[in-house]
Amino acid sequence: MLSRSNPATADLVVAIDGPSSSGKSTVARRVASALGLRYLDTGAMYRAVTWWMLDQGIDLADTERVAALVGQVPVRMGMDPASPTVHVGETDVAAAIRESRISAAVSQIATNLTVRADLVARQREIAAEGGVIIEGRDITTVVAPEAPVRVLLTASEDERLARRAHELHGSVDDSAVAATRDEVLRRDADDSTVASFQDAAEGVDVVDSSQMSLNDVVAAVLELVEKRTGIAP
Ligand SMILES: Nc1ncnc2c1ncn2[C@@H]1O[C@H](COP(=O)(O)OP(=O)(O)OP(=O)(O)O)[C@@H](O)[C@H]1O
Numbered sequence: 001m002l003s004r005s006n007p008a009t010a011d012l013v014v015a016i017d018g019p020s021s022s023g024k025s026t027v028a029r030r031v032a033s034a035l036g037l038r039y040l041d042t043g044a045m046y047r048a049v050t051w052w053m054l055d056q057g058i059d060l061a062d063t064e065r066v067a068a069l070v071g072q073v074p075v076r077m078g079m080d081p082a083s084p085t086v087h088v089g090e091t092d093v094a095a096a097i098r099e100s101r102i103s104a105a106v107s108q109i110a111t112n113l114t115v116r117a118d119l120v121a122r123q124r125e126i127a128a129e130g131g132v133i134i135e136g137r138d139i140t141t142v143v144a145p146e147a148p149v150r151v152l153l154t155a156s157e158d159e160r161l162a163r164r165a166h167e168l169h170g171s172v173d174d175s176a177v178a179a180t181r182d183e184v185l186r187r188d189a190d191d192s193t194v195a196s197f198q199d200a201a202e203g204v205d206v207v208d209s210s211q212m213s214l215n216d217v218v219a220a221v222l223e224l225v226e227k228r229t230g231i232a233p
Pocket residue numbers: 018019020021022023024025026027043163164167209212213214217
């Protein structure tokens with residue numbers, strides 16, 4: 001169970017956006033652990049809605065039906081950064097939502113504006129409680145534009161393809177990278193039609209992680225937290 005015992009960060013909200021495979025989840029979890037914050041993976045919420053719609057046999061192209069049903073999807077997020085969980089009702093979907101069939105379909109759900117409005121409202125409720133780092137595609141601009149710390153985490157296309165190919169296929173050879181293009185670049189192109197995560201909005205700090213180790217990226221984000229709020233681990 002996550003203890004939210006750090007009074008200095010009880011009200012803090014840290015917002016992180018960026019394209020696929022830029023390192024948002026990995027970095028956000030580590031920063032959350034260092035600062036005693038909860039961790040919210042908003043991509044997992046879109047994936048959970050996608051999982052539920054497919055499980056119910058809903059045609060994702062039927063945007064009106066998806067829009068009518070999204071309010072019923074009982075997504076429950078466990079926000080302990082050491083062991084985040086995702087349930088839909090009583091079903092643990094943490095592994096299922098990472099399957100390639102969900103990655104291939106999730107942008108269809110995420111580009112449904114009624115779905116976005118529903119999930120943004122749920123995410124804003126969590127942000128309003130404070131004590132949380134939230135990562136996704138529209139956190140710095142839509143979900144928590146007033147957050148004191150807002151970061152756009154980027155990396156070059158080649159680096160992001162290599163990271164995902166290594167994670168999914170254990171290799172960065174040509175065939176592994178080619179097999180990863182849909183998961184990374186096509187998804188970014190589709191997602192960019194409804195969220196702005198390729199360029200930083202005003203007041204958002206950019207961390208380009210292309211040439212940085214994970215430890216260095218975590219340190220850079222912690223430095224930004226200290227610079228913007230005075231709070232250090
Ligand atoms: N600075 C880094 N150097 C090397 N590898 C990294 C770095 N940052 C993240 N990674 C690796 O890249 C992969 C993608 O990272 P992660 O899942 O955190 O990205 P993400 O931005 O959350 O992606 P998505 O939005 O698609 O879920 C992981 O295997 C992670 O370990």
